[in-house]
Amino acid sequence: MLAATTEVNFHSRLDSRARRLISKLTFAGDAEKLDPVQARRAYNFSRRQYVWPTETVGDITSIERSFDGTPALKVFRPRESGEEHQRESYVFLHGGGWTLGDLFTYEPLCRRLANQLDANVIWVEYRLAPEHPFPAALDDAVAAVQWLFKHAENLGLDPRRISLIGDSAGANVAAVLALLNRRAEYGWKFERQVLIYPCLDLTASYPSHREFGSGYLLTRELYGWYRKNYIGDHDPKDWRVSPIFAAGLKDVAPAVILRAGFDPLRDEASAYARRLRLAGVPVHEIFFPEMIHGFLNMGAVLPQADIALQQIKGAIQRLGS
Numbered sequence: 001m002l003a004a005t006t007e008v009n010f011h012s013r014l015d016s017r018a019r020r021l022i023s024k025l026t027f028a029g030d031a032e033k034l035d036p037v038q039a040r041r042a043y044n045f046s047r048r049q050y051v052w053p054t055e056t057v058g059d060i061t062s063i064e065r066s067f068d069g070t071p072a073l074k075v076f077r078p079r080e081s082g083e084e085h086q087r088e089s090y091v092f093l094h095g096g097g098w099t100l101g102d103l104f105t106y107e108p109l110c111r112r113l114a115n116q117l118d119a120n121v122i123w124v125e126y127r128l129a130p131e132h133p134f135p136a137a138l139d140d141a142v143a144a145v146q147w148l149f150k151h152a153e154n155l156g157l158d159p160r161r162i163s164l165i166g167d168s169a170g171a172n173v174a175a176v177l178a179l180l181n182r183r184a185e186y187g188w189k190f191e192r193q194v195l196i197y198p199c200l201d202l203t204a205s206y207p208s209h210r211e212f213g214s215g216y217l218l219t220r221e222l223y224g225w226y227r228k229n230y231i232g233d234h235d236p237k238d239w240r241v242s243p244i245f246a247a248g249l250k251d252v253a254p255a256v257i258l259r260a261g262f263d264p265l266r267d268e269a270s271a272y273a274r275r276l277r278l279a280g281v282p283v284h285e286i287f288f289p290e291m292i293h294g295f296l297n298m299g300a301v302l303p304q305a306d307i308a309l310q311q312i313k314g315a316i317q318r319l320g321s
Contacts, residue, residue, distance in 0.1 A: 014216075014262050015290040017302055021050065022217050022292065031225035036099055036130060043100045052108035052299035055115055061155065065125070070147040071140040072125035074103065075155060076114040086158040088191065089120040091145055095168030095196075095294065097226025098129045098137055106167075109297050113165070116309045117316070120157060121165075122148065126173070130229040134241055137230070141173050142180065149187035163253070164193040167296065168265075169226070171198030175243040175272070182251040190253040192319055194312060197258060197265050197293050198272070200244040202227050202236040206267035216262045218293040223264060244272050249279040256315040258296070258308060261289035284315040 025046055027034075058080050063073040078087070092110055094101045103123060114121040126140035145162070152159035166174030178193045180186075204223065213220035231241050239246035255276055259269040269285075276283045288295070291304055299305035 013290060014292070015302075015304070018262070018290070018292045018295065021298065021301065022215065026215075026217055026219065027222055031219075031221040034225060036128075036229070040100050040102070040128075043096070044102070044104050047105050047297070050298040050301050051105060052112045052297070052305070054108050055111045057111050057114050066147075068143070069139070070143045071127070073144060073148075074110075074123040074125075075157075076110050076121045076123070078114040078118050078120070086161065087119050088117070088161045088163060089122060089148075089152075089157045090117070090163050090165045090194070091122050091124060091141075091148065091174075093124055093126065093141060093164070093166040093170030093173045095166075095170050095297070096128075097223070098134075098169045098172075098230040099226055100128075101169075106297065109167075109299070112299065112309065117313055130232075133229065134231050134234055137169075137173055138176060138240065141177055142186070145177060145181070146186050159188045161191055162188065163191045165196070166194070166198065167196045168294065169199050169230070171195040172200065172202075172241070172243070174198075175200060176240055178252045178255075179239070179243055179246055179249070182253070192255065192316065193253045194256045194316070195258070195269070195272075196296055197260055197263055198269055199265055200242060200272045201268040202231060202242045204264070206271070208267040209264045212262055212264045212266070216264070216292055218264055220264070244268055244275065249276050249281060252276070252279075252281055254282040254319045256284050256286065256312060256319065258286040258288070258312065260291040260293055260295060261287070262291065263293040265293060282319055284319055286311045286315060 057076050059077040061075040065072040094106045110121045110123055124144045127136040149159050164174040174193055175195055178190055236242055237245045257269050257273045259266050273283050273285050288304055295302050296305050296308050
């Protein structure tokens with residue numbers, strides 16, 4: 001049985017707090033002249049005051065990058081709930097256009113997710129573009145999940161209860177991983193995939209790309225820079241970079257898909273949800289019509305971020321195991 005769509009009851013106009021964030025955070029220069037190293041520093045500095053407060057979690061386990069190509073991992077375990085059960089685990093793949101983003105900007109969200117979902121959240125330190133273009137991020141994600149399935153029990157994780165959660169560019173990698181592992185090619189199937197305002201079509205051809213290409217934080221120029229950094233001259237219709245072009249979606253993990261109303265990526269998220277349903281995959285959509293791309297990691301200033309986490313938790317429960 002397919003899950004229903006959750007529509008959050010807000011006015012379908014841009015939230016005033018989001019509007020103020022746009023005025024403070026929008027990059028106004030020439031994206032083609034951006035230096036990735038400087039851009040990462042600027043991104044970290046500019047986002048510092050907006051990310052979630054740092055919560056206490058039950059435990060953190062760090063795993064260094066290994067010689068076999070497995071990237072560095074960090075396992076965030078939730079505060080003890082006192083319940084006797086084997087928790088779910090979520091492999092977390094961060095956003096930032098495959099170019100920006102690191103543990104500095106995403107650790108507060110990982111901690112919050114662990115506590116909110118009462119689940120283990122596993123950060124993957126995948127390599128960034130343009131220094132490491134496609135398929136480096138995907139290769140790192142594949143290596144990470146293969147290693148986790150193999151060593152899950154040693155880490156106290158249940159390999160039958162490992163899922164994916166991705167944010168923006170990380171959701172792109174998560175969606176591709178779900179396709180690659182639809183028949184347990186990596187040892188076990190993923191229990192589900194949570195795609196948060198996912199990048200699914202790197203041709204950027206949906207109407208929302210034109211409608212929200214300027215004035216809504218993720219501008220046309222900036223998103224073009226991200227895509228160029230990641231795929232260069234690679235075919236943007238290759239399903240390994242644009243999973244919406246996959247020939248079939250049958251048997252992929254059940255999905256929770258969150259989208260925002262004022263986001264260039266809005267329409268491709270809706271289209272992917274429709275394709276999943278047509279393939280018989282259970283899907284639950286969450287829609288915040290008044291929000292912008294990236295809002296889930298701005299929990300210090302946007303109350304919708306906390307509502308979104310509650311909605312994600314509810315959607316996961318409705319999808320079941």
